Amino acid sequence: MEQLKIEKTKTSPMVDFNAESGHLELSGRSIPEDSFSFYNPLLEWLREYAEQAKEKTHFKIYLEYFNTSASKYILEILKVVKKIADTTLTIEWCYDEGDDEMMETGEDYEDIIGLEFVYSEIEE
């Protein structure tokens, strides 16, 4: 399975999904004009990965800001990722130091998904 790597821009986050290492990362700002076009390939990749997931999967999410449509897709992504929870899955929710709102957003996702997140406060 090929690695999915997308460089970050002013409006879209950096994506680094590595099926070999089981390290998945999504970081940056997510306010794309067309959320569907951006997130659909990610969802397709993850659905494929979920069927052949590594024993250990580490999903790091470090978003500084995202819009409403992106929040919907992040929920969908997490629901797909939840399917690989029978392997050892870690979801690391990172947020900037003092950004309590982003931490609380992680807790909202955690409640809805029903998986425990690991929270990391990143010093600026």
Added chain:
Amino acid sequence: MAKRQQKRNIYHREKDYLLRSQAYIESDDEKSSESLLEELKSITGNYEELLDQTVLITRISDRLQKKLDQTNDKLSVLNDQLNDKNIELQNTIDDLVKAKVGRKATTIVFIFALVLFVISEAFVEPYIESYANNIYLSLSIKAVIAMSIKPLEMLVEGNLLKTARRKRLEAISEHS
């Protein structure tokens, strides 16, 4: 149109679910209780997903709105501070321009007074001595020259200030 299409794409899966359920209800096929139960389970599952999304999106939007309000408040305070600083800066610039113009006007008037003094000593004084030979007349002419220096300086300074202000206005309008 493209943006509307994009918004539709975001909810394309939910739209598909809805269309499927509508088609099921509208179909003339006989519906067994098992089939109805399956459909109900499917609709409930989709409803649960939509409810999850709604709850999440509402919470995130509220949080973002709060953050936006706080940022607006901070911006408003910063804007007020910036305006105060701008007025302060404007006053300082005005003072500096006045000082610069004042120095320039003094120099011009000083040169003018020097020229008048030379003219008075070289031409007016010998003329008075040879024709009128009146010391009071000579002193009066010199006093008039001396007294005209201050109003002259004010006049020159006023004109220079007007020119400086006009130039600054032109520079501002060019920038904007």
